[in-house]
Amino acid sequence: MTLITNVSLRRILDSRGNPTVEADVLTESGGFGRAAAPSGASTGEYEAIELPPSEAIAAAREGAIPRLVGAVHAGNQREVDAALHAADGTDDFSEIGANSAVAISMAAAKAGADVLGAPLYQHLGGTFRGDSFPTPLGNVVGGGEHAKEATHIQEFLAAPVGAPSISEAVFANAAVHARVSELLDERDVPAAKGDEGAWAPPISDADAFEVVDQAVSDTADELGFEIKFGLDMAAAELYDAEADGYVYGDEVKSTDEQVEYVAEMVREYDLVYVEDPLDEDDYEGFADLTARVGEQTLICGDDLFVTNVERLQDGIDADAANSILIKPNQIGSLSDAFDAIELATENGYETVISHRSGETEDTTIAHLAVATDAGFIKTGTVQGERTAKLNELIRIADDAV
Ligand SMILES: O=C(O)[C@@H](CO)OP(=O)(O)O
Numbered sequence: 001m002t003l004i005t006n007v008s009l010r011r012i013l014d015s016r017g018n019p020t021v022e023a024d025v026l027t028e029s030g031g032f033g034r035a036a037a038p039s040g041a042s043t044g045e046y047e048a049i050e051l052p053p054s055e056a057i058a059a060a061r062e063g064a065i066p067r068l069v070g071a072v073h074a075g076n077q078r079e080v081d082a083a084l085h086a087a088d089g090t091d092d093f094s095e096i097g098a099n100s101a102v103a104i105s106m107a108a109a110k111a112g113a114d115v116l117g118a119p120l121y122q123h124l125g126g127t128f129r130g131d132s133f134p135t136p137l138g139n140v141v142g143g144g145e146h147a148k149e150a151t152h153i154q155e156f157l158a159a160p161v162g163a164p165s166i167s168e169a170v171f172a173n174a175a176v177h178a179r180v181s182e183l184l185d186e187r188d189v190p191a192a193k194g195d196e197g198a199w200a201p202p203i204s205d206a207d208a209f210e211v212v213d214q215a216v217s218d219t220a221d222e223l224g225f226e227i228k229f230g231l232d233m234a235a236a237e238l239y240d241a242e243a244d245g246y247v248y249g250d251e252v253k254s255t256d257e258q259v260e261y262v263a264e265m266v267r268e269y270d271l272v273y274v275e276d277p278l279d280e281d282d283y284e285g286f287a288d289l290t291a292r293v294g295e296q297t298l299i300c301g302d303d304l305f306v307t308n309v310e311r312l313q314d315g316i317d318a319d320a321a322n323s324i325l326i327k328p329n330q331i332g333s334l335s336d337a338f339d340a341i342e343l344a345t346e347n348g349y350e351t352v353i354s355h356r357s358g359e360t361e362d363t364t365i366a367h368l369a370v371a372t373d374a375g376f377i378k379t380g381t382v383q384g385e386r387t388a389k390l391n392e393l394i395r396i397a398d399d400a401v
């Protein structure tokens with residue numbers, strides 16, 4: 001029933017206006033799935049390779065599609081992803097492109113779900129999934145690679161940890177986003193928005209901590225449940241080997257100073273989450289920080305682990321972190337992302353399913369988060385390509401998908 005009978009690929013727009021790969025998968029009994037690859041700006045050095053979309057499409061048409069059509073079942077995700085790996089033949093999808101691979105992988109999952117007549121999260125997670133929802137991490141202030149002339153820290157993320165429901169959590173993040181705007185107005189700070197829809201004010205990181213802290217506590221008071229915040233420091237982008245440290249404008253922090261700074265911010269602002277606080281090669285620095293504050297907060301590896309089980313295993317062995325960011329396009333297939341989630345969960349690591357800064361209306365990650373009981377999902381706060389995922393979570397909770 002789920003035998004794949006056709007795969008088509010095309011270039012579509014992503015949220016930055018760049019081209020990306022969209023895949024359609026059709027099955028023998030009329031099942032249909034469509035998915036698109038997202039794209040990063042602060043990409044990790046060890047991510048699977050995204051090819052220019054036209055090249056990725058041409059390579060997948062030649063190498064992958066003939067191995068799928070008439071040969072592989074969309075309902076068997078391992079079989080689909082094994083065929084993609086066999087067609088590619090490398091460790092990093094550099095032949096067919098991780099963008100073609102992940103689009104096909106996700107579209108096949110949707111086609112499989114369509115044939116079964118089940119929502120995607122149930123197809124991926126099993127019939128008993130769907131009762132536990134991730135806490136959405138909402139980017140409310142940002143800079144780094146996502147907005148020039150704004151904060152050095154890439155993302156300040158609202159975390160409505162006390163929200164009674166996913167819907168209230170999603171609206172809480174939007175309320176924090178709105179409150180940040182008012183507070184910036186009061187300070188006469190003009191703010192454009194960055195790639196993910198977060199405010200991108202030309203203020204210092206210290207001022208951003210104050211504004212977000214205030215916005216979070218005002219909103220929590222108003223809504224009557226606990227809201228905290230966290231960070232994605234994207235520190236690989238701050239790290240400069242020549243300067244031998246982390247560059248914050250005119251200031252350079254040594255690794256020890258960076259660890260001290262982050263530990264201090266965790267204590268001062270009761271941060272619930274810190275992603276990529278150190279360079280993507282610095283397992284030792286990560287371990288040092290985790291030993292100091294890992295009891296109080298999540299130390300999450302994004303560029304450090306790149307959703308890759310080998311890098312995650314190195315991190316587990318080194319006690320480098322206590323959580324992992326999961327981005328299917330970093331590794332190129334849903335099966336590989338599931339393997340990373342499984343290894344993380346077995347080792348007591350929290351999982352955080354994540355969007356990219358360049359996104360489409362695709363909602364696969366919302367289903368992936370519910371399917372795998374992820375503790376968190378990072379998928380922005382406002383802007384259509386972000387609200388697509390947030391609204392899908394609300395629909396899943398409402399049994400309306
Ligand atoms: O660093 C990150 O976590 C992501 C998403 O917020 O950014 P990008 O997609 O640019 O890598």
Ligand SMILES: [Mg+2]
Pocket residue numbers: 232234275276302303
């Ligand atoms: Mg990150």
